[in-house]
Amino acid sequence: MPTHRKPEFSATRWSLILDARGGDEAVALQALEELCRRYWYPLYAYVRRQGRDPEESADLTQSFFEKLIEKEWLRSVSPEKGRFRTFLLTALGHFLSNDWNRSRRIKRGGGRTPLALDALEAEERYRLERAETVTPETLYERRWAMTVLEGAFLALESECGASGKRALFEALRPHLSGDPDAAMFADLAPPLGMTEGSLKVAAHRMRRRYGELVRAEIGRTVDDRAEAIDAELGHLQEVLRG
Amino acid sequence: MNPENGGNLPPDPLLNEGMDPHPAPACRRCRRPLPGGRLHGNCAACLLDLAGDTEVLDRRGAERIPERIGGYELIAPIAAGGMGVVYRARQEGLGRDIALKLISAGRLVRPEQVQRFYTEARAVARLGHPHIVPVHDAGEDDGRHFLAMPLLEGGTLADRISGLPPQGTEERLETAARWMSVVARAVHHAHQHGVLHRDIKPANILFDTAGQPHVADFGLARLLDEESGLTRTQALLGTPDYLAPEVARGGAAESTVASDVYGLGAVLYELLGGSPPFSSPTPLETLRRASEERAVPPSRRGPPRDRRPSGAERRLDLLCLKCLSARPADRYASAAEFADDLDRWLRGDAILARPESLSETLLRHTRRNPYLTLALLAFAAAVATGVAVTLSQARANRLDLYAADLHIASESVTEGDLGFARELLDRHRAPSPDFAWRLLRRMAEGDPRTPVDRHPWIVNGVAFSPDGSRLLSASVGSGTVGDALHLTPLSPDGPTRSLGTNGARSLAWFPDGIRFLAAHVDGRIRTWNADEGRVVSEVSGYSAAMSTDASTWVTCEGNPFPWGSTPAGPTWLRHPGSGAPARRLPDSRTVAVSRDGSRVAVSDAITVIHILDGRDGSTIRSLESQGRLWSLEFSPDGNRLVATGWRPEVRLWNLGEASDTPRLLSGHTLSTWKAAFSPDGLRLVTSSSDQTLRWWDAGSGESLGVARGHGGEVWCVAFSPDGRQIASGGKDRAVFRWPSAPPRADLTLPHRSPLRPVFSEDGSLLVTLPGTGADPGSRIQSLSEPTTASAGPHGTPLAIGRNGDWLVQERPGLLAWIPGGIAGATSRILELETVGSTPPNFLQAAVSQDLRHFAAVDAEGGVKVWDTRDGRIRHRTRIPATLVAEASFSADNRWLALAAEEHGAWLVPIGGGEPRQLDRHLDQVRSAVFSPDSRILATASVDATIGLWRVPGLEPVALLKGHRTSVDAVAYSPDGRILASLETGTGVRLWDMSTFREVATLPMPDAEHWLRFSPDGRHLAVQTASGVRLLSAP
Known part of the structure; x- marks a missing residue:
């Protein structure tokens, strides 16, 4: 039997999950699971922010994903194209509601091997969060935005690694968001064996590539339309500015 | 873990405002604080801006976004639709954020469009309803029109x-x-x-x-x-x-x-x-x-x-x-x-x-089948001037509701949801219910059983005492209500006694018949004294199992629900006397002990089942559990193990065989929960969420039968120690006792001939033809005494008298009266027209209800009607040569109906005159019968419809749609209230003749060709591949 390759990273898209529901459900499930792995921390932060303790928060987040990855939940996703971000938060809201849990008890509801989430890592990350006077929803959205940005970083890192530009990436990484700074380029160029001018061009390209990767990452969580990406980007910009 | 309590936990100090002593460094560009961790010192907001660079906006082409419009500062797009893009915008001066809908360029061009747009916007602005999004402002800036609305941030x-x-x-x-x-x-x-x-x-x-x-x-x-x-x-x-x-x-x-x-x-x-x-x-x-x-x-x-x-x-x-x-x-x-x-x-x-009305059905039909339009317009006219208008609206509504509820009840019966079917049917209890109601109510009643007890909540466990004189039952409630432990004396019957409000899942009696073990949902396993109604001792655990002699018992502290968040728990083999832990077994969630105590099964309920030695706990073998499970049960000899739970198939292992693969017993349609072996080990009964109990041959795994009657999921079942009865309980909160053998299905009588069986005029007998070929023999079945049947005379029966005291038969070329009981000698013979020495070859023959007329159709389309009193042909006519599928008389003896394969149906006047053709069906007519009042002719056609036509004009009254392939037979109930129809290979439908709605769908995949009501209206006989099945409605 041929060995199965793990689905390409780029194949994991919310729109593909929506499309695949009628067809190859296993693929859709796998893609959903993959997306959940990427975006579970914002949910943990949300649950935690509601005042629950670390164990309970980890437990709830984990149970939520178990439930989510069950087939019927995926099937119940409306073909109306939506955003993965809002879908997850709404679904979590229902999950946390009292009624839902009671009905689960009575019906001896189903289950599935849980998505292994690292609760300790989650809590560590959570403790690194600054104390903010924000609602759980806002915290969720901010963590979501951060997760998008982190995802793009990882993608950029692997791209650079693959094309032999790891050193360049590591040198420029801390400065991706900053304003161009002549002194910085002067310092960084010699150890990389580059001129100041070529480093500036490389930095510009890398920033542009990063921007594209952020859009691609957002594209995983919304439907295919360009407007949808723009709308989601606009929303996340609001969230981070707010 | 209880989420609703989560909010009451003491807050984590890190969550408190102002507790962070080290303010984070700020972005040099936008001066926002830099987030720590994984962004490597970058500013999140600025990073995100890289993705929203102007290059990106350029891709929108013509839709370049202005920065401000009409006194609003556009902040970011939040949605896009057909009209244009919606932005979050800030109202200058007021500083509040609103939603600004920017109408796409080119959507409003002509002056009248613009005027209409603003008129409409003003109308909406005046609506003033708390659940209508108001329009604050509508305007235009540099040729772009916009609407300003409050910003609703809860999504769409x-x-x-x-x-x-x-x-x-x-x-x-x-x-x-x-x-x-x-x-x-x-x-x-x-x-x-x-x-x-x-x-x-x-x-x-x-x-x-x-x-x-x-x-x-x-x-x-x-x-x-x-x-x-x-x-x-x-x-x-x-x-x-x-x-x-x-x-x-x-x-x-x-x-x-x-x-x-x-x-x-x-x-x-x-x-x-x-x-x-x-x-x-x-x-x-x-x-x-x-x-x-x-x-x-x-x-x-x-x-x-x-x-x-x-x-x-x-x-x-x-x-x-x-x-x-x-x-x-x-x-x-x-x-x-x-x-x-x-x-x-x-x-x-x-x-x-209410469900869709008939006229709507007709309307749709007209659209779909243009060829039928004319006929259907006539239908609609007939409906408008006829039946429908004579009913007051209130009565029509009531009848519609009746038809709708009956249909839902029939679906519920088919799906096995008898509780709901009973509830629906009982809403329409009437002094003289029609056949459909009586049949469905009988089917919804389920199989014979005796109610024992009612619990406040879902019954999770039942157990007979060792002498069978008492039944223990336990329900598990929701939260604080519904838990109960009941003891009901069975012989003699007595009132149920409550042993407190502790719910339990597993129950097991000690051999003394006085003490029992109950594994309670509070995590304690208690030994009770049933006579005194008190707890003797207790240990911790969620489930327990015990050998019949109480020499081996096992307790398990694992939560029985097989999810990762509830780990398998410590499992103990205990000392028979003291109950002290004797040996620790593998952690588990569910356990079983064989009757003699020699074998123990423990399972994590997810992956593995360990078969252990009941004396020392050593492992004999391990089996893959083949999916999650809820309960395990040994056969009495300990050589078989059955697992139930979380899937419809029952898993049955033969431990005497080397194979680790269980036999899967398929039949239940939803998850199974509990299994019980008969004491002789020959049979197995399982309970399921599909509301049934199912019997199996414990050796071969063959399904032996199914019992219905619970009005909800069945969660537990047990055999009495003498093997003569079983008990069950479930979600309908009821505990029932059942016979230990599966109930019989509907009575099916042997009948293999293509000729039709005949009911006696009082409905007490049914003559069937068990053989094949030219002389299939006959068999006379008493319907009041299903076990009584006798062989009848040879020949094709046409009619049979009350109690069988006379019989009319068609024999080649002859019509014979056999009076004085079935075995009597032929009293009178009517010789039918013969050609030379060849007896006539009739395709179809029929005798009128009063026996005065006999009609026959030959293969050339010749139709003859005899007067049986003098043997003379009263009417002779002809239709085009075709195969005739059915001939029937109207009750008033004025008409003969013929269902013809090629030329539709024919209405033949018996008193003389030309046959009238009914050619409005799109395909062959397979059956044609008259309503009992002789005013309506019902026709069944291969075009999948049933037509109802007024006699004699054949004006359409209604077209009944619902069958999917072809309708092969129709029959009126004797009171005319119900029409039954048959689709070969699919089943039977019942139609209410006051509303022309389908009231019941009875799936019968083996149904074929023919159906008929008994004259007393108590039975519907349906021909099936295996004989004539009687659907009885007492």
């Missing part, structure tokens, strides 16, 4: 649908009904002010942060389509999913209150069923389906479920489908009426919505 209904609880759950139904009630009232308010919405869809229903829905975009969107001169086809390039068919056909000018009601119904449909009603790959296909098809009830849409729709859900279906009627007049007259019905549903009151 479209966003929320995917996050709703699973379809069919109470929360989902209630949420949908509540939202749509609010939305419908808002729409109604607009209607009262003369404003139509015209484009109701999920994306136009917005939520505020409190989760309340608001209707947006009144009148404007479609107005733009209409005004911008787009052709209708182009306008339909958007989604027509929520568009009323008359608007789709006739354009926006056709918009009415009724088309908005359609939109509301379509949105409700999507909320319930997960997708819009007629959603198709192309808009045109969607439109075609919306005008021609009846929407599938939303409860049947979406993923397959493990539970059938509840009554409440089916009522909500009706409500939703009423909005989606193809004819505007059949929808709710106003959005308020729709909201009222939703509110009635939410309160649990009766709703007004």
Whole structure:
């Protein structure tokens, strides 16, 4: 039997999950699971922010994903194209509601091997969060935005690694968001064996590539339309500015 | 873990405001604090801006975004739609954020369009309803028109649908009904002010942060389509999913209150069923389906479920489908009426919505089959002037409700949901119920059983005492209510005694018949003294199992629910006397002990089952559990092990064999929960969520039968120690006793001949023809004494008298009367016309009810009617040569009906005259019978319809649709209230003759050719591949 390759990273898209529901459900499930792995921390932060303790928060987040990855939940996703971000938060809201849990008890509801989430890592990350006077929803959205940005970083890192530009990436990484700074380029160029001018061009390209990767990452969580990406980007910009 | 308590935990100090002593460094560019961790010192907001660079915006081409427009500063796009893009914008001066809809360039060009746009916007601005999104401002800046509205930040209904609880759950139904009630009232308010919405869809229903829905975009969107001169086809390039068919056909000018009601119904449909009603790959296909098809009830849409729709859900279906009627007049007259019905549903009151009317069915039929139009117009006229108008509306509603409820009851019976079927049928109890009601009520009653007890909640365990004189039963409640432990004396019968309010899942008696073990849901396993009703001792654990002699008992502290978050728990083999732990066994969630105690099975209920030695706990072998499981049971000899739970198949291992693969017993349709072996080990009974008990041969695994009667999932079952009865309990809170053998199915009598069996005139006997060939013999079955049958004389029976005291037979060339009992000598013979020495070859023959006439049709289309008193041919006529499938007399002896394969049906006047042809069916007519009052001819056709025609003019009365392939037989109940029809290979349907609605669908895959009611109306005989099956309705 041929060995199965793990689905390409780029194949994991919310729109593909929506499309695949009628067809190859296993693929859709796998893609959903993959997306959940990427975006579970914002949910943990949300649950935690509601005042629950670390164990309970980890437990709830984990149970939520178990439930989510069950087939019927995926099937119940409306073909109306939506955003993965809002879908997850709404679904979590229902999950946390009292009624839902009671009905689960009575019906001896189903289950599935849980998505292994690292609760300790989650809590560590959570403790690194600054104390903010924000609602759980806002915290969720901010963590979501951060997760998008982190995802793009990882993608950029692997791209650079693959094309032999790891050193360049590591040198420029801390400065991706900053304003161009002549002194910085002067310092960084010699150890990389580059001129100041070529480093500036490389930095510009890398920033542009990063921007594209952020859009691609957002594209995983919304439907295919360009407007949808723009709308989601606009929303996340609001969230981070707010 | 209890989420509702989570909020009360002491807050984590890190969450408190102002506790962070080290302010984070700030971004040099935007001065926001830099986030720590994984962004490597970058500023998140600035990083995100890299993705929104101007290059990106350029890709929009013409749609370059201005920075400010009409006194608003555009901040970011938040949504895009057909009209244009919606931005979050800040109102300069006021500093508040609003939603600004920027109409796409080119959508408003001509002056009259612009004027109309502002007129409409002003009308909407005046609406002033708490659930209508108001228009604050409408204006124009540099040629771009815009609308300013409050910013609702709770997303759209479209966003929320995917996050709703699973379809069919109470929360989902209630949420949908509540939202749509609010939305419908808002729409109604607009209607009262003369404003139509015209484009109701999920994306136009917005939520505020409190989760309340608001209707947006009144009148404007479609107005733009209409005004911008787009052709209708182009306008339909958007989604027509929520568009009323008359608007789709006739354009926006056709918009009415009724088309908005359609939109509301379509949105409700999507909320319930997960997708819009007629959603198709192309808009045109969607439109075609919306005008021609009846929407599938939303409860049947979406993923397959493990539970059938509840009554409440089916009522909500009706409500939703009423909005989606193809004819505007059949929808709710106003959005308020729709909201009222939703509110009635939410309160649990009766709703007004009823299944689709006959006229609507006809209307759809006309659209689909243009060839039939003429006939159908005649139908409609007949319906309008005939039956329908004579009924008062109230009576019509009541009858409609009756027909609808009966049909749902029949589906429930088929699905095995007997509890709901009984509930529905009992609502329509009448002094003289019709055949359909009586049949369904009998079927819904289930199989013979004795009620033992009722519990406050779901019954989880039953156990007979060792002498069989007492039955222990336990229910497990929800939270603090419903837990109970009951003891019921069985011989002699006595009142049930309550042993307290501790729920339990597993129960086991000690051999003394006085003490028993109960594994309670509070995590304690208690030994009770049943006589004294007190606890003798207790240990910890959630489940327990014990050998019959109590020498081996095992307790398990694992939570029985096999999920990762509830680990398997310590499991102990205990000392028989003291109950002290003797040996620790592998951690588990469920356990079993063989009767002699020599074997123990423990399982984590997820992956593995260990078979252990009952004395020392050593492992004998380990089996893969083949999926999650709930319970394990050993056969009496300990050589077989059965596992149930979480899947419909029962897993049966033969431990004497080397194979680790269990035999899978298939038959239940939903998860199985508990299994019990008969004491002799020969049979196995299992209980299931499909509301049945099922019997199996414990050796071969063959299914032996099924018993129905519980009104809910069956969660537990046990055999009595003498093996003569079983007990069961479940979600209907009832405990029943049943015979230990599976119940018999409906009576099926041997009949293999293509000729038709005959009921006696009083319905007490049925003559069948068990053989094949020219002389199939005959068999006379008593219907009052199902065990009594006798051989009858040879020949084709045509009629049989009361108690069988005479018989009329057709023999080649002869008609014979056999009086004085079945065995009597032939008293009179009517010689039929012979040609030379060859007896006539009749395709079909029939005798009139009063026996005065005999009719026969030959292969050349020759039709002859004899007077049986003098043997003379009274009428002779001819139809074109064809195969005739059925001949029957009207009760008033005036007509003979012939069902012909090629030329439709024929109505032959017995008194003389030309046969009248009925040629309105599209295909062969397989059956033609008269109503008992002789006024209606019913025809069954291969075109899948049943026609009802007035005698003698053959004007159409109704066309009954519902069969899928062909209708092969029809029969009237003797009181004329019910028509039964048969579709070979599918089953039987019953139709109510006052409303012409289908009231019952009885699936019978082996049904074929023929059916007939007994003259007393107590039985419906249906020919099947294995004989004549009697559906009896006492």
